[in-house]
Amino acid sequence: MAITAGGSLNSVAAPQQQTLASNYLDFTNGTNDWAQQYLPDLMEKEAEVFGPRTISGFLSQVGAEESMTSDQVVWSEQSRLHLSYKGKVVVAGDTNGTFEIEKDIDGNALTTTHGVRTNDIVLIASAGIVTKCLVVETPASAVISVEPYDKADLTGHATGSEASTLLVIGSEYGKGQSYTDETGTWKSDTRGANTPTFKSFSNKPIIMKDYYEISGSDVSQVGWVEVTGEEGQNGYLWYLKAEGDTRARFTDYLEMTMLEAEKTAAASIIGFGDNGQIRGAADAGLNGAGTEGLFAAIESRGNITSGVTGVNAATDLAEFDAILAEFDNQGAIEENMMFVNRATSLAMDDMLASMNSYGAGGTSYGVFDNEEDMALNLGFSGFRRGSYDFYKSDMRYLNDKATRGGINAAATSAAIRGVIIPAGVSTVYDQSLGKNLKRPFLHVRYRSSQTDNRKMKTWVTGAVGATTSALDAMQVHYLSERCLVTQGANNFMLMK
Numbered sequence: 001m002a003i004t005a006g007g008s009l010n011s012v013a014a015p016q017q018q019t020l021a022s023n024y025l026d027f028t029n030g031t032n033d034w035a036q037q038y039l040p041d042l043m044e045k046e047a048e049v050f051g052p053r054t055i056s057g058f059l060s061q062v063g064a065e066e067s068m069t070s071d072q073v074v075w076s077e078q079s080r081l082h083l084s085y086k087g088k089v090v091v092a093g094d095t096n097g098t099f100e101i102e103k104d105i106d107g108n109a110l111t112t113t114h115g116v117r118t119n120d121i122v123l124i125a126s127a128g129i130v131t132k133c134l135v136v137e138t139p140a141s142a143v144i145s146v147e148p149y150d151k152a153d154l155t156g157h158a159t160g161s162e163a164s165t166l167l168v169i170g171s172e173y174g175k176g177q178s179y180t181d182e183t184g185t186w187k188s189d190t191r192g193a194n195t196p197t198f199k200s201f202s203n204k205p206i207i208m209k210d211y212y213e214i215s216g217s218d219v220s221q222v223g224w225v226e227v228t229g230e231e232g233q234n235g236y237l238w239y240l241k242a243e244g245d246t247r248a249r250f251t252d253y254l255e256m257t258m259l260e261a262e263k264t265a266a267a268s269i270i271g272f273g274d275n276g277q278i279r280g281a282a283d284a285g286l287n288g289a290g291t292e293g294l295f296a297a298i299e300s301r302g303n304i305t306s307g308v309t310g311v312n313a314a315t316d317l318a319e320f321d322a323i324l325a326e327f328d329n330q331g332a333i334e335e336n337m338m339f340v341n342r343a344t345s346l347a348m349d350d351m352l353a354s355m356n357s358y359g360a361g362g363t364s365y366g367v368f369d370n371e372e373d374m375a376l377n378l379g380f381s382g383f384r385r386g387s388y389d390f391y392k393s394d395m396r397y398l399n400d401k402a403t404r405g406g407i408n409a410a411a412t413s414a415a416i417r418g419v420i421i422p423a424g425v426s427t428v429y430d431q432s433l434g435k436n437l438k439r440p441f442l443h444v445r446y447r448s449s450q451t452d453n454r455k456m457k458t459w460v461t462g463a464v465g466a467t468t469s470a471l472d473a474m475q476v477h478y479l480s481e482r483c484l485v486t487q488g489a490n491n492f493m494l495m496k
Helices: 058-062 238-260 294-301 317-329 342-353 404-410
Strands: 063-068 073-078 084-091 097-104 120-126 129-137 143-148 164-171 198-203 206-215 303-305 335-340 382-385 388-394 418-422 425-430 435-440 442-447 457-462 473-486 493-495
Touching (some): 058 238, 058 335, 073 473, 198 473, 206 238, 238 473, 294 473, 294 493, 303 317, 317 382, 317 388, 317 493, 335 342, 342 388
Parallel strands (some): 063 442, 303 493, 335 388
Antiparallel strands (some): 073 198, 073 425, 084 097, 084 164, 097 143, 120 164, 129 143, 206 473, 382 388, 418 493, 425 435, 457 473
16 A cells, blocks of 8 residues: 655755745635735634654753863773683693683773782683683783683683683681781782772864844734744734744754754765854864764663664564663663554554464453443553563654654665663763762753853844844844763664
């Protein structure tokens, strides 16, 4: 079955106020003759054919907003508590088998910065074998020497790169054994005390601007169509409609940018000079273009699922079990919110409906809380699997043809179907304030001081109303300077 979309829709805002045929009602029937006997019946109310057109509101549901005074925001995220590494068995040996540590459990490359020490008890796992060992030597390198407890050597363990996993589970010392040798000298093969490590991340705000302009003469023009809009404007003065639409569009820009923005990469030549003008060379400093949006943060530091079929994510329970397994590897946050497009939402509904034993042969009234004489509810707002709760909501931004929905249709292989966001707050160290703070995983930081708040500035200039210049027009300006902070991106999941 094919569906043909409606056409002749006035869906693109003009950059300038112009007198065009599409701007006014035409009573002439294609001629310039107004001498017709009967005037048409004028419907004054503007038809709202696109429903609610704005997409803003997503970030307000899952995050918070907070002011900042600097050109960037820097935060630190804690490391894992337990010591676990990937590597390979170098020498199986019947004495002092050796294990080379290559990366931490998250795949970050290591050399000698591991935390394994002499007398540690470790588990080495690979190729279906788990061996419990005692660390007997940790020289100043990534290669440590171990002795198995229950066998003679490490024969059978994989020797390929990153093929084995090592986990420290404790330690064992002999009677009177110290961290020093018999002479009281610190053992050269004993590593020092382990100290907590952390990773620092940063983001920078970007300045966004827009404006609306109308001449002084046109301000007094009375329109023929009664208008309403998302910003609450209504009445018969058409320029109020245009100004309200500009404001609503700018508000959507604030949210879409926080979702989609990217930092400049090394290959990019986008940059800004000291005077703020665009130039043709990237700047590695704070003047560089771009900021890290939500999708870019998850692509860089989070998790990605492409679904079982590669078309719609989470189309069966096996895919969600894989998502749960990955969340277990990360923060294991119990409550998660899913914001998905229509196709993925319906696929989840079908998946959950198929769990009903009567789904194949008909509708089960009791299980779905449906009655014979009521409308059948085939949608699900959430479910629980294992120890995780998932709450599902449609995301208009991913559905609307004029926003991401149209982009997804044009590039299906790179389409974003949805995002899974953890609920609750995270504890991080804020280097600007110098203390630990609890914040939502997502929050917007905007520039603000005692004299100027740049969260959402708007001001009017020109000679219309309160005269501020010689310009015979009214200009309404909008400005915001903000960035998105995505903390704990390892707990997020991007559906592609």
